[in-house]
Amino acid sequence: ADDLHQIVTHSKNLWAKYNAIAKEHNQKVNWITVAKELGIHVKVREKYARMHSRAEQRGFDWTRHGYYKIKDHPEIFLEPTQAEQKAKMPPPPPDTSTTVLISNDTKREVEDEAAAAVA
DSSP states (O other): OHHHHHHHHHHHHHHHHHHHHHHHTTOOOOHHHHHHHHTSOHHHHHHHHHHHHHHHHTTOOTTTSTTOOGGGOHHHHTSOOHHHHHHHOOOOOOOTTTOOOOOHHHHHHHHHHHHHHHO
16 A cells, blocks of 8 residues: 555656646646656556545555555455445436326327417
8 A cells, every 4th residue: 555655646746846847838747748757557547546545535544554455455445435436326217206208199299289379
């Protein structure tokens, strides 16, 4: 876990450094640049950042529990947080008591009623 913390902290520091340089030239830096500097693929950096964020949100103490192995504690690093689960939840199924199914016959009736209301 401590390795993860060091990698993510280092990548954030590199981001700040490159961003300061880029701002001087009115440019933007992207995470690909940081990932190349770290020698990892950008998707791997994103995965590490996600795991680090999950541990932070769960109040993980990096100094006291830095020796933890990520694979031994998936509930801290790998399992999505409540916020992540809520964001990915599909919408609830429609309520059958308030849902109206329109068949061709019903559609004609509605059109006839709308035409009668206009006339």
